[in-house]
Amino acid sequence: MEDPADITTMMAVADANSNSQRLIPGTQATIMCCNCGAPMVWNPAAMCANCIRTRVDITEGIPKSVPMQHCRACGRYLNPPKLWVACQPESKELLQICLKRIKGLNKVKLVDASFIWTEPHSRRLKLKLTIQKEVYSGVILQQVFVVEMVIHNFQCTNCHMVAAESTWRAVVQVRQKVNHKRTFYLLEQLILKYKAHQQTVNVKEVPDGIDFYFLHRTHALKFQDFILSVVPCRKKVQSEKMISEDFNNNKISAKYSFSVEIVPVCKDDLICLHPRQYGALGNLGPLAVCTSVTQSLKLLDPLTMKRSELRPELYYKNPRPVLMSSKQLTEYIVIDSELTGLASGKMQQTELTLARSRDLGSNDVQFRSISHMGHLIQAGDTVMGYDLTSAVYNEANTKEWPNLSLPDVVVVKKVYPESRRRRRVWKLRALIKEEEEGAYKSIHKAAEDDYEDFLQDVDLDPELRQRVLVYKDPAHFQLDENAGTVAPTSRAVEAMQPEMEEEEDSRVVEDGGEIGLEDMLDDLVLGDEEEEAALGEGLGGDPDSDGDEAGAPGAGGPAKKKLGKGSSERNSPY
Secondary structure: OOOHHHHHHHHHHHHHHOOOOOOOOOOOOEEEOOOOOOEEEOOOOOOOHHHHHHHOOOOOOOOOEEEEEEEOOOOOEEEOOOEEEOOOOOOHHHHHHHHHHOOOHHHOEEEEEEEEOOOHHHOEEEEEEEEEEEEOOOEEEEEEEEEEEEEEEEOOHHHHHHHOOOOOOEEEEEEOOOOOOHHHHHHHHHHHHOOOOOOEEEEEEEOOEEEEEEOOHHHHHHHHHHHHHHOOEEEOOOEEEEEEEEOOOOEEEEEEEEEEEEOOOOOOOEEEOOHHHHHHOOOOOOEEEEEEEOOOEEEEEOOOOEEEEEOHHHHHHOOOOOOEOHHHOEEEEEEEEEEEEEEEOOEEEEEEEEEEHHHOOOOOOOEEEEEOEOOOOOOOOEEEEEEOOOOOOOHHHHOOOOOOOOOOEEEEEEEOOOHHHHOOOEEOEEOOOEEOOOOOHHHHHHHHHHHHHHHHHHHHOHHHHHHOOOEEOHHHOEEOOOOOEEOOHHHHHHHOOOHHHHHHHHHHHHOOOOOOHHHOEOOOOOOHHHHHHHHHHHHOOOOOOOOOOOOOOOOOOOOHHHHHHOOEEOOOOO
16 A cells, blocks of 8 residues: 555655646546556656655665764864864754765755764764655655764874874964063963964963964964964064975975064053154154054153054064163152143143152152143052163163153053952953973062053053953852842942042042943853864864875864863963
């Protein structure tokens, strides 16, 4: 007996592809099957559905069992011909890879494909496929069948390299010739924000910079271009070291080194411009303060309130070291502040009367200075500035300006009370870095001070805050019944301060330094599945795309733990 459902399906498809008018159901003329003689509704083959199935198998040529390669170490699947991809179980990415492994699907029309649940430890994946194909003349046959994917464990080329302790093929060496790490902390946050670190296999910190290791030359070049687009720097000459050579296939295996040099000028540094730079920037300076570091250096002349940007190309044509850096700042007390009426954006010029904090009670030496921070500074505030009356610097940096008159003090920043640091309820994430062997405690202490200065810059500078991702510190927040974030009760106790401190705090808020809850992100920790997916996105690639030896680098299982999260909570700079 014919299955009524199969006959109905077959005839519906035949009617849909026929040029004749569709008949009213129940009025079709019946004929006898030419093979078995069973009554049936007419079709171009003049055979019933069962006879067509016995004579024609549209799944012929399509294998019912297909092998599939899977890396045991990193959990990725081989996407032919050479790409290894991390996929979630029963995901569309995994389904796409499975369908590409099944031969013969290009000769039929694939209508539907779905997974059939199997035991996770069975090393089997079952696909339910629905296909259509035209048989005889004008008869379209539809059939449902199951294909079993047999998973075989292999070791991908990336895991093979890790096991062989040949874990990198390209390194990007980022250097800056300064005595602090503030620019690298900004670069670190930009790398985390744009997830540029996902393709690294190791990050090593050295005294004057950071080394980023990659398994592909193309990944290193892409990362180098990213560094050039976020901080002012230049590329230096790359080097190549050959590891092995295949004369038969005319291929080589080599390691590549790329160097990036960041401009040795940081925020709040004092610089004396070269005459050519002075003219190119519209007669700015020549004595200027660096107010911000983006793709270029943002400079400001406190005397004229002119602002301009110094591109790295222009800087390296006539490179000039900084006249004084943030490590040479001196603390001053503001005795009097009077606005001059000159402004540039939100910055207002003010004339200050200053005294060194260390001189209070010992002498009455005062200094007069012009500053661009009139919108922040009031009488009684504590500021940091450069004492040019007793400064020691290289006179070669100012030899082009023989008639240059240096001011006594150049104020660059305001000092806020220590209570502000205790009120900090946010944090930044950090890269997982490998520390160079033989680091001393003094280096750690200097790095902690530099990191605290960077946190203060993030706290005070809204423009810098927009460039980084700020997260809520779980130590200062808790969840309520509605899964909302609220401050703990201990915060209410800290809010009860003396009246003088309340006035001081209110002025801090007016400065725009405190970060609101709307600017903070929840400190989300990815689960194992999300980590594997992120790992697969970062490590996927064609191993031969950089022209190296076939089977060259990707990513490995042992490196997975280091790369899966990519960042950690920053309690200290290390």
